[in-house]
Amino acid sequence: MSTAIEPKTYGNYIGGEWKAPTGGGRIASINPARKSEIVGYVPDSQTGDLNEAVEAAEAARRSWRKLAGSQRGALLFKAADALERRLDEIGETMAREMGKTFPEAKGETARGVAILRYYAGEGMRRIGDVIPSTDAEAFMFTTRAPLGVVGVISPWNFPVAIPIWKMAPALIYGNTVVWKPATETAVTAAKIAECFDEAGLPAGVLNMVIGSGRTVGNGIASHRGIHGVTFTGSNEVGKQIGQTALARGAKYQLEMGGKNPIVIAADADLDLAVEATISGGLRSTGQKCTATSRVIVVRDVYEAFKEKLVKQVAALKVGDGLDASTWLGPCANEKQMETVLSYINKGKEEGAVLLCGGTRPDDAALADGFYVTPAVFDQVKSGMAIAQEEIFGPVLTLIEAADFEEAIQLANDTEFGLSASIYTRDIGNVLSFVHDMEAGLVRVNAETAGVELQAPFGGMKQSSSHSREQGQAAIEFYTSVKTVFIKP
Numbered sequence: 001m002s003t004a005i006e007p008k009t010y011g012n013y014i015g016g017e018w019k020a021p022t023g024g025g026r027i028a029s030i031n032p033a034r035k036s037e038i039v040g041y042v043p044d045s046q047t048g049d050l051n052e053a054v055e056a057a058e059a060a061r062r063s064w065r066k067l068a069g070s071q072r073g074a075l076l077f078k079a080a081d082a083l084e085r086r087l088d089e090i091g092e093t094m095a096r097e098m099g100k101t102f103p104e105a106k107g108e109t110a111r112g113v114a115i116l117r118y119y120a121g122e123g124m125r126r127i128g129d130v131i132p133s134t135d136a137e138a139f140m141f142t143t144r145a146p147l148g149v150v151g152v153i154s155p156w157n158f159p160v161a162i163p164i165w166k167m168a169p170a171l172i173y174g175n176t177v178v179w180k181p182a183t184e185t186a187v188t189a190a191k192i193a194e195c196f197d198e199a200g201l202p203a204g205v206l207n208m209v210i211g212s213g214r215t216v217g218n219g220i221a222s223h224r225g226i227h228g229v230t231f232t233g234s235n236e237v238g239k240q241i242g243q244t245a246l247a248r249g250a251k252y253q254l255e256m257g258g259k260n261p262i263v264i265a266a267d268a269d270l271d272l273a274v275e276a277t278i279s280g281g282l283r284s285t286g287q288k289c290t291a292t293s294r295v296i297v298v299r300d301v302y303e304a305f306k307e308k309l310v311k312q313v314a315a316l317k318v319g320d321g322l323d324a325s326t327w328l329g330p331c332a333n334e335k336q337m338e339t340v341l342s343y344i345n346k347g348k349e350e351g352a353v354l355l356c357g358g359t360r361p362d363d364a365a366l367a368d369g370f371y372v373t374p375a376v377f378d379q380v381k382s383g384m385a386i387a388q389e390e391i392f393g394p395v396l397t398l399i400e401a402a403d404f405e406e407a408i409q410l411a412n413d414t415e416f417g418l419s420a421s422i423y424t425r426d427i428g429n430v431l432s433f434v435h436d437m438e439a440g441l442v443r444v445n446a447e448t449a450g451v452e453l454q455a456p457f458g459g460m461k462q463s464s465s466h467s468r469e470q471g472q473a474a475i476e477f478y479t480s481v482k483t484v485f486i487k488p
Contacts, residue, residue, distance in 0.1 A: 009041040010190040012049055012210060015056035016203025021045040021211070029187050032099040032330040033320040033369040039096050042186035045211030047219055050178070053207035054225040057149040057176040060204030065146050065174035072172050073123030078199035080116035083109065083192070090160065090191050095321040097185045098156050099329035099370070100284055102322050112160040112192070115453050119168035119474075127173075127475070131483075138487040144479035146174035147251060148227035151220035153213075153241070155233045156332055157287045157392075159185035160192060165453065166230045169474035171205065178226060179208045180216045184333055213237065221245050221252075228252065230469075230477065232289070235390075235462060242465060253477045254465040255458060257390040258289045258418030260448040261411040263433065265404055265424035266300040272445070273423035274308045277396065280421070280447030282316065282374050285329055286394040287336070289463075290419040290441065290449040294380075294387055296399045296407045306355075306378065306398060313374050313396070314356045319366065330370040331393060337370040340393030344375055347386040352397070353378040382413045390416070404429055412438050417460030419448040440464065 009026060011018040025044030031037040043049070064072070083090070091106030100108070128142040150170045154163035163181060170177050181189030193208045209216050217237070221229055221244040228251040231241050238254040245252035262280065264273050281292035297305050321329035331337040344358040358375030360367075374394040380387050387397050401407035411420055419441035422433045430444050440459040443450060451457050456473035458464045467477050 007038045007040045010043070010187060010210075012043050012045060012053070013190070013193040013197065013206070013208040014049070014053045015207065016197070016201075019049075022048040027183050027186070027210075029097055029184065031096050032332055033096075033322075035334070035368055035370065037096075039093070040187040042183060042190070043210045045209050045216055047215060049211070050209050050216055050219045050223065053178045053209045054149060054223055056204035056207050057178050058225055060202055061146075061148055061176040064176055064202060064205050069123030069127075069172065071123070072174070073120040075199050075201055076116050076120035076123075076168060076172060079196050079201070080113045080120065082195035082198040083116065084113045086191065086195065087113070090188060092322065093191060094159055094185065094188045095329070097188050098159060098332040099321050101326055101329050102324075104284060105321070108158060109160050111453065112164040115161065115164045116168050118453055119172045122169070122172045122472070122475075125472075127479075133485065135487065138485055140483070140485045143482050143484060144173065144475065145482045146479055148175060149225055150175045150177050150478065151223070151226040151229040152177055152179040153217050153220060153229065153231040153233065154179070154181050156182035156184040157284065157289075159188045162232050163189065163192065165470050166232075167206065170230075170478050173475060173478045175228075175478055176204060177206050178220060179206065180220055181208065181210060183210060183212065186210045217241070218244065222248065224248060226250065228477065231255070251477065252465060253467045253469070255289065255469060256463055257416055258291070258459065258463055259293050259388065259390055259414045259416040260290055260419045260439075261294040261296050262292045262420070262448055263407045263411055263422040263424075264295070264297040264301060264305055265407070265422065265426065265429050266298045267425045267429075268301065268423035269425070270301060270305050270308055273305065274312060276421065276423065276447040277309060278312060278316075280449045281396050282313070282328055282394050283449065285331055287332060287392055288449050290451060291392075292421070292448045293391065293395070293397065294399055294411070294414075295396055296401050296410050298401050298404060298407055302398075302400050309396070309398075310355050310376055313376050316374055318361055318371055318373055320369070328374060328394060331372060332370070334370050336392065337372055340372050340391060340395065343386055343389070343391045343393070343395060347377050347380070347384065347395075347397070350384045350386065352380045352384060352386060358395070382410050388414060404432075408432065408436050412436070415462040418463040419443065419459075421446055421448045440468075
């Protein structure tokens with residue numbers, strides 16, 4: 001008879017050491033596929049823990065910024081190697097903590113490796129320009145100065161990729177970091193911190209403090225020792241963080257919600273369009289800021305597209321993300337499941353027709369998890385809540401457009417502007433879509449969810465604070481331009 005293993009208790013990572021939180025409080029991280037299973041215990045940190053982390057980051061930042069970019073890059077390469085060695089372990093932990101299927105979780109972890117290596121190389125790229133001076137005897141150029149201590153607040157839906165695409169550029173450009181991961185995926189976060197520790201980062205360069213958003217998240221936004229704050233999460237919380245940072249003159253970067261459309265033109269390849277709609281909208285259980293949510297179909301092909309879509313969505317297997325036969329895992333936590341179910345009820349109340357899914361599974365083996373079967377709504381009007389508000393779950397809303405011009409109008413009929421895609425063979429449609437879409441990421445004959453690490457990423461309208469993450473665009477947030485004038 002096997003003996004149950006006591007879940008491991010993790011600490012904060014501050015000043016190069018693993019430390020228990022002030023007061024010893026802890027939070028259980030549970031498996032959303034089986035809520036009775038505890039993945040591990042993580043700190044319930046207090047303000048004193050955050051203060052200690054900021055002090056450690058401040059103490060380390062001067063020596064860290066004095067290193068050559070190639071020296072900082074060498075440490076990021078080592079962190080990438082450490083993460084790659086633990087690809088399966090961290091992928092499995094992520095699948096257990098937030099419900100993502102193992103192939104998706106492992107793929108995300110591999111992406112974290114690639115991001116680290118990309119930014120490690122940034123240590124050898126140019127950071128300024130020579131500018132002609134009106135004084136013939138002078139030499140004038142620009143360089144870049146790091147912000148100082150950067151606060152990173154990351155979400156649970158991409159617990160490896162998002163914090164790494166924030167921390168890697170912060171570090172390579174000479175900043176030190178205080179990181180607050182989401183408590184729902186904090187065991188995964190602790191294992192990422194272990195990889196940086198294994199790489200040999202100097203003490204205090206990277207610090208991780210786990211705790212509630214109310215205490216640690218708000219504390220980062222308001223802390224005078226933190227010079228820049230980067231956040232990914234909900235609009236409500238993001239705006240609060242932005243206002244708090246602005247009030248004390250700190251730089252801030254917000255990536256928030258999306259209500260992303262896919263437009264199916266009359267000449268689209270419907271089989272490819274259905275495949276992209278399902279992948280973009282329902283992978284990761286729809287818990288992506290770039291997930292397809294509004295499916296806008298031109299009337300000529302509406303019925304044919306709907307029939308193909310519903311048939312395939314109804315056949316998707318829901319289950320534990322560690323089961324190789326599972327296509328779609330549980331919602332990440334009970335609150336998110338209840339939110340998704342409430343929107344499904346709201347859609348029915350508004351007069352939309354539920355074609356499939358939208359319920360708890362009948363399978364008794366799934367009763368202990370936070371599962372919702374993938375839903376497709378028909379007869380959705382653009383003004384309905386399910387067509388305007390971010391659900392962050394496995395729900396697709398079908399909206400009929402009279403023609404292509406109306407489809408573009410409907411695609412833009414939202415306060416969000418993160419990503420958008422179109423399926424068409426007509427170059428005229430492509431050019432109109434690219435020109436007219438109010439979104440930071442526009443994709444043609446591809447799903448809405450597809451962010452490449454070397455390209456700028458961010459939204460328009462209410463989806464962001466109008467800055468960009470990833471690629472070489474990241475340098476704009478994590479540094480300030482310094483203009484230098486030298487005369488003998």
